[in-house]
Amino acid sequence: MLANRTASLSARFWEPWVIPILVLLLWQILGLSGWLSERILPTPLEVLKALYGVIQDGTIFEYVAVSTKRAFLGFLIGGSIAFVIGLLNGIFPIAERYIDSSVQMVRTIPHLAMIPLVIMWFGIGETSKLFLVSLGVAFPIYLNTFHGIRSVDPGLVEMGRVYGLKGFSLFTKVILPGALANILLGIRFSLGIMWLSLIVAETIAADSGIGYMATHAREFMQMDVVVLCVILYALLGKLSDLAAKYFENRWLKWHHNYIQKAK
Template sequence: MKQANTQAKLGGIKFKWKDSSLPWIIPLCLLILWQLLGMAGKLEALLLPTPLEVVLALFTVVGDGTLFEYTWVSAQRAFAGFLIGGSLAFLLGLLNGIVPVSEKLTDTTVQMIRTIPHLALVPLVILWFGIGESSKLFLVSLGVFFPIYLNTFHGIRSVDPGLIEMGKVYGLKGFSLFAKVILPGALSNILLGVRFSLGIMWITLIVAETISADSGIGYMATHAREFMHMDIVVLCVLLYAVLGKLSDMAAKRLESRWLTWHHSYLSKQG
């Protein structure tokens, strides 16, 4: 019996290991294929350097301190813009979700602005704010605003009316009803909006830094492109991808901590 339990535990560990490594199989195979094609001369180094050349470029920018300096600058811009745009979107989504008059007054205007591609405003934003930090913060804030607003608004409106009535029966009203029933009921939608916004945040920053910046990862990529250092350009692209993945992992971590009571997360844990 003890041997059977041991095998079951080992089998469970083996399954978890396979499950966690499964998402990395395709990226790893693509990297190997990329390197082999480069070594076989199928890819021109000036167009697409091999992964090994990108790694060597990584050591170079780490050695001179450029990587950490520019990554820190880009991260500050990204999360400052996210904090500004996300906070405004969250507050407006709550207000419109709770107060019908506010929705009728502002939602149509917000939806009209949402249909305008925010990256198409780059030339105007440069004219308005110049190439300083204000232009990049404005673009990132505008980009992250709409997913959080829409998901917050939808989450508030999607809360089960039966739960609200039950809360009122138990004596909850006003802020206590909002904090203990309405906000938790909308939290899954809000966090989904946060995940969408984090992806848009990095996409917007890439464009903003490439067009109008004198520091940051996008500036490093633009400077390297002018001197045909394509290994550094590819490194910058991969760096944005890594930062985006880390941001998404952090958002998923928040979901797993704050939504332990939610039926979908309970089924995953089970």
């Protein structure tokens, strides 16, 4: 029984990496055979050499730390505001009537199209990048929080009232757990938008971070470093998604959609 469980856990670990590894192998083979020019797309081995070079000079650690700080600080600001507004509109219909229409109008504006305006407002400093990331992550969290609150089974709410729950205790023990699956789904969507927003913001206007490293490498035609920056963004995004999935499985063990996953 223990051996089967160990084998199952091992399979769950490596199975998601099968396709990425096959893609890397195919990429390397096409590069060595000459089908892919190194000027267009350097091979994985060339990218590894570039990684070794930026590790030696120490810049990669500084830039990754700067980008990660920007991403999650923007996520915290935008996500917190969106979560609170989603709760208000979901719980209080009068708040929805006054606020939701305005939020929906702002949501239809592509936030990355506002970059020229944001630069005019805030310059090219940290504020502009945090603003763009915050704006990008806010709407998926808002929509999923609002929808999650409104989708809670009224029968569960009524049962909670029968057992004497009301006010804050009813919210924390019935409404919030019932909406949690939707909220966490919104967080996973927002994590992807978070990195997308940061990539564009750092590439256009930055003096540090992974996007700045990519822009600087592009000016000197260092394609291996540019590809390395793209891979770094992909890995950071994957790690963020894994963290979100971990909390989903941890906090939603009781949920019928997650019971089978936990077994």
